[in-house]
Amino acid sequence: MRDLPTATVRNQVLVPMRFAGGFATTARVFTFRGLVDGREHLALGLGAHAAAVSRDAADRPPLVRLHSECLTGDVLGSERCDCGPQLAEAVEAIADAGGFLLYLRQEGRGIGLYAKIDAYALQDDGLDTYEANLALGYAADARDYTPAAQMLRALGVDRVALLSNNPDKAAQLAAFGITVADRMPTGVHLNPANARYLATKAARGEHTLALPVDVAAG
Numbered sequence: 001m002r003d004l005p006t007a008t009v010r011n012q013v014l015v016p017m018r019f020a021g022g023f024a025t026t027a028r029v030f031t032f033r034g035l036v037d038g039r040e041h042l043a044l045g046l047g048a049h050a051a052a053v054s055r056d057a058a059d060r061p062p063l064v065r066l067h068s069e070c071l072t073g074d075v076l077g078s079e080r081c082d083c084g085p086q087l088a089e090a091v092e093a094i095a096d097a098g099g100f101l102l103y104l105r106q107e108g109r110g111i112g113l114y115a116k117i118d119a120y121a122l123q124d125d126g127l128d129t130y131e132a133n134l135a136l137g138y139a140a141d142a143r144d145y146t147p148a149a150q151m152l153r154a155l156g157v158d159r160v161a162l163l164s165n166n167p168d169k170a171a172q173l174a175a176f177g178i179t180v181a182d183r184m185p186t187g188v189h190l191n192p193a194n195a196r197y198l199a200t201k202a203a204r205g206e207h208t209l210a211l212p213v214d215v216a217a218g
């Protein structure tokens, strides 16, 4: 098992939230001390999250999503990716089941906002999302989920049902001793602008996405 430095909860506050689709809930927002990358990651406790943490091992663990920040998708409604709809879907599902959404400040799969825009420019010249990152001198996916594992531990969570199509997230959490008892796929949020991006994620990132055949092939 990989060594996991201890982080602690720094503060927590209730935030009522209303999403564009009309869904409303109240999140308990947690901040942390001691995260290895020094970034200001947030955890949102949703629904009956405290009860989910204290459940017996035989019962369903808290539903957890590791959401990487995407300013263009989450805030600006960009259709070049599916982050905005995924965020809204995850908040709703977790509020229903009880659990946590970790909002990770890993813009552009960890390369940053400006570099992500540079990668979009290269994609407009024909590279796919992974090739574009490599052409800019970055890893295809630079995300390290050590802070996410630290946050879960600080919240008393050592067993999760993971809301994700990305096997790397489950593998990294498991390496830190977080038991991924169950994996739930997220929905497919397809539009004309993100079809190629989603097909690339499915093909190159080994995401488990149930795409229509014509999109997956293209």
Ligand SMILES: [Zn+2]
Binding pocket: 070, 072, 073, 074, 081, 082, 083, 084
């Ligand atoms: Zn995005």
